[in-house]
Amino acid sequence: MESISPKSVRTTCPYCGVGCGVLATREESGAIGIAGDPHHPANFGRLCSKGSALGETVDLDARLIEPQIDGMPASWDAALDLVADRFAETIREHGPDSVAFYVSGQLLTEDYYVANKLMKGFIGSANIDTNSRLCMSSSVAGHRRAFGSDTVPGTYEDLELADLIVLTGSNLAWCHPVLYQRIAAAKARRPHMRVVLIDPRRTMTADIADVHLKIKPDGDTALFVGLLGFLAAQGAVDRGYVDRHTSGFDAALAIAKSHDLRNISARTGLSPEELRDFFTLFTQTERCVTVYSQGVNQSTSGTDKVNAIINCHLATGRIGRPGMGPFSVTGQPNAMGGREVGGLANMLASHMHLEDEDHRQLVQGFWASPTIASKPGLKAVDLFNAVREGKVKALWIMATNPVDSMPEADLVVKALKACPFVVVSDINAATDTTCHAHVLLPAAGWGEKDGTVTNSERRISRQRPFLPLPGKARPDWWIITQVARRMGFAASFAYESPSQIFAEHAALSGTGNRGSRDFDISAHAAISGEDYDTLQPFQWPQGQGEPATEQRFFAEGDFYTQDRRARLVAVHPANDEATDPRHPFVLNTGRIRDHWHTMTRTGKSARLSGHFAEPFAEIHPLDAAEQGLGDATLVRLTNDHGTIIVRALLTDRQARSNVFVPMHWTGQFASKARVDTLVTANVDPVSGQPALKMAQVAVRPFQANWYGFAVMRVKPACVEDYWALARTKGGFRLELASCAEPEDWSAYAQQLFRTGAEVPLLAYHDHRQGQHRIAMFEGETLAGVLFVAREPVTVSRSWASEQLTRQFTDAHQRFQLLAGRPGKDMPDKGAIVCACFSVGKNEIAAAALSGSHTVEAIGKTLKAGTNCGSCRAEIRGIIDANIVKAAE
Structure with missing residues (x-):
């Protein structure tokens, strides 16, 4: 190398x-x-x-660097003793099921392993669940029903070898950009490759799609049930594969035959012609990969959707061979590693089954543990319900923020407030969850962590530290083992390094295996610390004595069911959810391009906030007109669970009667944008995964008396009805709106910028028009500038934000700032489109008007779109709009 x-x-x-x-x-x-x-x-x-x-994102701003007890600094000994004593006491008084861990795909595999070992093998409860329950547990359940194991059959290489890529419930361009770019590059090399996007929204992924099927929400099961029937009718079933390697085909086909094309059309919202064209393309293209993600999983019928997809691949034998198979892409960096060690409440380590007595005895014997959990624990939604009801009395949350990410999130707040003892391990001192902790434990962050993670293609890679641990922060595995030792289990948690944990994890994977389980990395059971340090990425399985190889599963059958046959699961298309006329819009939640989960990391980066700096709701322009919404006005989304206020983004990419709101904004970044407060905690009956994409809401304008935009050097304290805060170079940018108007705008600005009354200000007031512009300077630098209007402020955000890095040496420059627009010597780049190189919309438009008529030409001129490529679709849209403009 x-x-x-x-x-x-x-x-x-x-x-x-x-x-x-x-x-x-x-x-x-x-x-x-x-x-x-x-x-x-x-x-x-x-x-x-x-x-x-x-x-x-690796600075120490807002880092938690020492333990806290009841909000006060404490020593590690005091904090660990308290956690161990309270958990042990609760178990003695109320039994092992009175305590729980809620963990995260942000943990490393070694952290996950010891947490699972402690809870299931030594406490004796399976009450350990993970935020991965919210994103991929329906895939786990679907895999286990079909394959007998939680196995992803293919590899990323299949995405480049396929002649047809079907993307369903996956905005790959924004959520898995590197995979999107691998597909885009393969499509450029092999122009005959076809891509079909199945999504109610026209996302940026549609840029590489040959076909976009605007399916109704939750129509996926019906679509793939219909496809199975079509495959059989066209003689495209691989009877040899089906007869040799599967069972359940006839029952699955019987359901498919009971739904004709007209019925499938009604259930999916797709025309019979669209269905026939897609079904024909799938039928005639052997090398086909179906990629799916949260849009499939986050549903009350998510497991059935997964099995409907798998059924089509099993029926055609298109699995485990180059360029073909069903492919679940996970949302978190180590969701797969968590699955491998049994991080879900209904699983055991090494892909063993909690319901299997032989597996329980094997794991208990290997761990030499005093007990083993004998029944599934509480899944995420049920877990927090049990906390609220007083059944779980001690809860340890690790590396996640459930107050923002769980459905009916305000009930999670009530649960934490009611819980007698809450422990939170985190890297941040202030999140919407940490404020409810009785004990806060400072964990290592990325850059400081040492361990392994597993990606969506079963590839295990090292995460290596390159920064020292700040303050008293410690790795999660160390924190967990220290508590375990204090609870009396020192001999079984005597780890001194993550390499020792990994070696034990690898040894367990091979114990009693002999090919009976898919997960086996026992080749590393005796790994040394030195070899662990230099461990290269490898795919599992890699059994004892076997070399590291690239491997697919199931081309020749050999599944992990009792009879080694795959199961085609007979699934019925989901019935339409009952609609509530009070809440007529379907709310879809998800990720955006440049932010991650609850922004505890990405929120630190100014350029990652350049594309979208505030929460928004995508809504179709016709729906907006009916509701009295204008572009960039504020919108109130409500249902029986709560209310959020976000910016309206009008776009015909959105389907009628649907709205999309990102999941990222929390109480740290916006006044009222925790979108999961609106999501009903309905779950898939098999997987327990919540339907995070199917809330019902009412959409109404938020009537503000004034709107504001400000940039300032120091972080403000905000109390307005609406505010949204983001980092920018040199400070912060802030959106504001309120129903109540300050009596003195200058005093308000001083309070907002946190300056003293002696700081000189420059102000413009037009009380009749409701316009106010106030700037304050400290020497030659800008302390802050505020723009206020009765309508949403139209000042260029990127230009205004850049003023924090300028020197204001004369009065003319200061008056120019107050005018709210750049001079000829200060071009306005416009809203940021390319976050990698901070290239704005106006710069791209100007280049297009000057002759750069392709994305590649823009890349050569401005570098935009040449790194991750996630902005290429947006760049193409700007080019097309300006070519049309030039021709008019």
């Missing part, structure tokens, strides 16, 4: 499940240089905008 700088450390990106390799370099200036690892087989040097900005 090619050598790298001695200062560079090979590690793994902590965002999505693609699992990209990263080169991190500590510069002499203290900055962290980030580059994609050209030798990592997941990304071959590519990084998305979030990964590229990792160096901007």
